[in-house]
Amino acid sequence: MSSADIYREIILDYYRNPRNFGKLENPDIAMRDSNPLCGDELEMHINIKDNKVSDVKFTGKGCAISQASASMLTELIMGKDFEYVKKLAKEDILDNLGLPDLGPARIKCALLSLKVLKYGVYSYLTEKLKDTASADKIKEEATKLF
Amino acid sequence: MQASALNIENIRSDFPILQRKVHNNKSLIYFDNAATTQKPIQVIDAIRNYYLNYNSNIHRAVHQLAVEATAAFELTRDKIAKFINAKNREEIIFVRNTTEAINLISYSWGRQNVQKDDIVVTTEYEHHSNIVPWQLLTKEKGAKLQYIGVDDNGELILDQLDSYLETGRVKLVTFSHMSNVLGTISLTEEIIQKCHEKGVKVLVDAAQSVPHMKVDVQKMDCDFFAFSAHKMLGPTGVGVLWARKEILDSMPPFNGGGDMIREVHKYETSWNDLPYKFEAGTPNIADVIGFSAAIDYLERMGMDKVREHEVELTKYALEKMSLVKGIVLYGTRDMTKRGGVISFNLGDIHPHDLATIMDEDGIAIRSGHHCAQVLMERLDVAATSRASFYIYNTKEEVDAFIRSLNRAGELFRI
DSSP: OHHHHHHHHHHHHHHHTTTTTTTOOOOEEEEEEOOTTOOHHHHHEEEEETTTTEEEEEEEEEOOHHHHHHHHHHHHHHTTTTTHHHHOOOOHHHHHHTOTTTTTTTTTHHHHHHHHHHHHHHHHHHHHOOHHHEEEEEEEHHHHOO | OOOOOSOHHHHTOOOOOOEETTTTTTEEEEETTTTOOOOOOHHHHHHIIIIIOOOOOOSSOOOHHHHHHHHHHHHHHHHHEEEEEEEEEEEEEEEHHHHHHHIIIIIIIHHHOOOOOOEEEEEEEGGGGTTTTHHHHHHHHHHHEEEEOOOTSSSSHHHHHHHHHHHHHHEEEEEEEOOTTTTOOOOHHHHHHHHHHHTOOOEETTTTTTSSSSSHHHTTOOOOOEEEEGGTTTTTTTTEEEEOOHHHHHHOOOSSTTSSSSOOSOOEEOOOOOOOOGGGGGHHHHHHHHHHHHHHHHHOOOHHHHHHHHHHHHHHHHHTTSSEEOOOOOOOOOOGGSSSSEEEEETTBBHHHHHHHHHTTTTTTTEOOOOOOOHHHHHHEEEEHHHHHHHHTHHHHHHHHHHHHHHHHHHTTO
16 A cells, blocks of 8 residues: 555544544543554543443554544444444454555554454453453454454 | 765675665665664675585584684684774673673673662663663662663763762663664763772663774773674674673673583583683574674774764755754754764654655655653653664665655645
8 A cells, every 4th residue: 555545634634633532431441552563552441331332532642543543443333332342353444444455564553443442342341241251252353463 | 976985886786685676666775774784795695605615513523614613703703802992802702682792791790799779870862672681680689770861962961970970879880872763972981981980880882883983992991892793784693792801700601501611510510711601502603704794894994984974974864854844853963972863753743654654665764662762751752763874875865765754744744
C-alpha cells in the first residue's frame, strides 16, 4: 500500500480528532497495553448493559494508524451485542480502517486496538461472567494477533 | 558528486548493498547508521575467506588451520589496541556487543565494588543498555542510581555530577561518549577528571563515538570503555571491552568455561591470564576476523577524515532541515559538540508514520524511542525520527531526504 493510500483524509481526521477519546468512570472493562517495539500506548474503557456495549472510550498515544484504528474500533462496537464484540477478527479491523493490505512493519499499529479489546473481553469473561472456556479462546486469539 | 573529505564514489563501490533497489525500483538511501552500518565487501570477503579456507577453533589445536585462525583472531586484538591506543593488548576483551561489555562490568566489577548506600551515576541520555544493568545492580545491592540531567541544548548538566561526587558515596560514573539520539558529544575528559579527583571510576559507552571519530583511551584516561563492531562497518556479534589492566586483574571472571582457565580441578580452578580470563568458550572467530577488515578500512581512510565528512554532511542536513515547515530539531547546532545523528519531529506526524512515508521513497530512517525512553521523557515526546550518517552518505542523498520530508508534510497537510 502506498502512503497516499494509507494516510487518507479519513485516517488523518481520526488521528487529529479522535472520536470517543477519553475515560469512563468505573467501567465494566478497563484494559491497557503498549507495543514495546514502538512505545504506542492504548487504554480502552467499556460499559456493558443488557449484553450490549452501552459506552466505550479510549485514550492513548501513538501513530496515526494506531490512534485512528482505536477510534474507529470504538465506533464499530458502540451499541453492539457483546457476542459481536467477542467475534471481531483481524480482517474486520483492517477492513474498517480501509487498510486491508497493510505490510508487516505497520500491521501491529493497526491491531493494537483489537488486542486491547480482546484482553478486555477476556478479563470480563473471566471475572464477571466466569466463562473460562470462552475467555481462554479470546485470550488465545489476542496472543496470536502479534 | 560534491566535494567531500572522502572519496565517496570509491567508497560506495565497496558496498554492494548500496546498489540494491527498494520499493518500486527506488535507490536505497541508508540513514540508519546509528543502529548499524552497512558492510564493505572487504569485511564480507574476510569472513567468507575464513570459512572457505581456514575455519578452525582457536588457541588449542596444533594443526595448521588452528594456527592460521588463531593468528588472524589475535591480530584483530592488536589492531583494536592500536585503533583506540590501548597500552596493552591484553586489555582488549572480546564480547558480543557494547551491551554485553557493560553487563560484564556491572556483574564482575560492580558486584565486587558497589555496596549498600553507594551511588552509581548515569545520565538522562543513555541507551537502555547503560541504564538497566545499573538498575539491576543497585537494586541487588541496596545502592542508589542517580542521573545527570540533560539541558535544553541536549548537553549534560555537569553541576549535578559535582553534587553527586560531593556525597563521597559515588563508586562509578557511566555515560555515553556520544548520545545515540541527540548526537551530543559528552565533555568526556572533563567528566573523567572530576571523577578521578574523587577516586571515582568511569565507564565510557563509546558505541556511537568510536565509529565516527579518533579516540585515545590513554589520553581520555577512562577506566572502562565499550563499543560494538557492527556500528563501524564490522559484523554483528562482536564487541569490545577495554579496561585498565590492573582493574581487569582485580575483577572476578564473568563466565566460567573453556579458554578462561589455567588449571581445573574437581573443586578449584585457577584463572587464565588476561584477556582470556574474560573470554570463556569458543568466541565469534569469523566475525572478529571480519572486524579486522573493518578496522583496516577505517584506518585507510583516517578517522579524522571520517569525522570531517560527517561534520560537513550533518551541517548541510541541519541547515536544509531547519527550512522545512513544521520541523523540530533536537540537540545542539554547534558541530564541535555533536556527531552525525539528527533527531527530529515534523509537525504532528508520528515518527512511525514519517518513517513509513520515507521508506516508500527508499529512505531508511529510524523512528521510535531509540532505546532511550528516559531521554524521551526528558524531551517530553513519545518518540522521535532519527537520521544518522556514515562514510558512504552524500549531500545528494540529503537533498532526496529533504524532498521526502516535504512530501510527508504535504501528505499530512502540515
